[in-house]
Amino acid sequence: MGRNRHGADPSGTGDDAGVDARFTALLEDSAEELYESAPCGYLSTMMDGTIARINATLLGWLGLDRADVVGRKRFADLLTVGGKLYHETHFAPLLRMRGEVGGVALEMRGADGGRLPVLVSSVVKYGTEGEPLLIRTTVFDASDRRSYEEELLRRRRDAEQAHAEAERARAEAERARAEAEQARAEAEEARSQAEADRSRLADALAVLQQSLVPASLPEVPGLETAVYYHTASADRLGGDFYDLFPLDGTRWAFFLGDVCGKGPEAASLTSLTRYTLRAAALHDPDPTAALTTLNAVLHERYAGGGDPRYCTVVFGVVEPGGDGSATVRLASGGHPPALVLRADGRADYLPTPGGLLVGILPTAPVGTVETTLAPGETLLLYTDGLTEARTGPARDQLFGDDALLAFGGAQAPASPQETVAALTTLLRGFGDGLDDDTALLALGVPALPPPARRPATDRPS
Amino acid sequence: MNPLNITLRDTAAGPVLHVAGELDYAHAATLRQQVDQLVLKPDQWLVIDLSGLEFCDSSGITALLAARQHAHTAGADIALAAVPAKTMRVLTIVGLDRIFTIRPAADTV
Secondary structure, three states, X not given: OHHHHHHOOOOOOOOOHHHHXXXXXXXXXXXXXXHHHOOOEEEEEEOOOEEEEEOHHHHHHHOOOHHHXXXXXXXXXXXXXXXXXXXXXXXXXXXXXXXXXXXXXXXXXXXXXXXXXXXXXXXXXXXXXXXEEEEEEEEEEOHHHHHHHHHHHHHHHHHHHHHHHHHHHHHHHHHXXXXXXXXXXXXXXXXXXXXXXXXXXXXXXXXXXXXXXXXXXXXXXXXXXXXXXXXXXXXXXXXXXEEEEXXXXXXXXXXXXXXXXXXXXXXXXXXXXXXXXXXXXXXXXXXXXXXXXXXXXXHHHHOOXXXXXXXXXXXXXXXXXXXXXEEEEEEEEOOOOEEEEOOOOOEEEEOOXXXXXXOOOOOOOOEEEEEEEOOOOEEEEEXXXXXXXXXXXXXXXXXXXXXXXXXXXXXOOOOHHHHHHHHHHHHHHHHHHOOXXXXXXXXXXXXXXXXXOOOHHHOOO | OOOOEXXXXXXXXXXXXXXXXXXXXXXXXXXHHHHHHOOOOOOOEEEEEEEEEEEEOHHHHHHHHHHHHHHHHOOOEEEEEOOOHHXXXXXXXXXXXXXXXXXXXXXXX
């Protein structure tokens, strides 16, 4: 734009005479032509608005004939209804008051009914006495400007809408965050509730477990005892059980066994078994009688319901003698045989043939055996968690009776504590192979004190 | 772990259940369900053929005892056939070798 102005300098100060001449010729362009074809509309009206003169440009914009306009219409007639109203109430009074009004946005109405947004400026021409003579008005086409403004408005509306949407999305996100927070809090609460439940259940299980096996064995005069209990699963109450208790001033009863199944049902069977044996032994200390009573109780309780429950158990009565030995009488109902570690280094099983699982028949045969424990000898009762511990990858690769017998032989002679300690180490070595509950109960007669030491002076220096 | 595979065969003397695989805590219930569905007539023999048995723990023993009870309730008899040596050892320890009728094979009487 600046270049154009420079190239056609209206001041006429250019050096080139030819350019000057052409420019002068342009300036001499007819003023009439300039008026009629100017890039804006011109009109002159009487003070009452009657149009006295109008240029071709404005007539062209409005699609009107000069003959229909000049002397026949007033400026206000060319406006839309809204424009006319604004003209009457604002434009005309302002013009009368000030003598000029500039750049007022109005809407004109074309012959075809179309609307033309325009910017209108008017000046009153006064006579020599200062009396108003006529009004000169220029009209600029504001369509582009209007659409620019509309575009601006539209953009602004879009921006506002986008902003509103962003705001809505933000609120949505905030709500989702709050919901997630609440869900997290609820999950946390549920977790801590579950934790509390679990802890309560663990406490209850521990208490129940205490009722199934004694926390510690009583001291037995003239005897040594040792126990070990391995629970395959902390959540599952054990199916193995043992006990040791006095019968009278000289005799003690003990038992060790294994109930079928796992979990709460097994625990309830264990409980029934333990307290039945205790009560039966106090009534009749004969081992066979105790197991016979237990069989009757379990059979009455469980058989016939289609869900047989039973246990295997060894029940014994031990009576320490005056000579430092102890007599042991055992009765077994389908339980693996007890093992004796002799003072001379041998280990023997004490078979109790003829015994049957306790609880499956109305009357069950019981196998019995009797032995004497000399000083330094130990009797070991165990459940099949020991002999059926897996020692290899195959499922049927088990520790077994022969290995236990050999292990006992290698340990003998050994006190109950030594025997149980050695077996505990052995069981730990099985790792995952020890997949069942395992109980060990050992009792024995203390070995005689070793011969008195020879005087220290006899030792080689 | 081999799953338990049980097949049923009817004979003139009564049904024969062939049990193959592992009769343990996880699978013993399957045998108990199969047995419970068997309809036995008085004096029939329910034969449990253990020739394919690879493992049997106390849950398996319980399932066999439940089968025995099911048979006796119907007035029928039960026999264990082709018991593997390891299972036979366990049955002997718990005294069940004298409670169950034991047969060398399913078709021997």
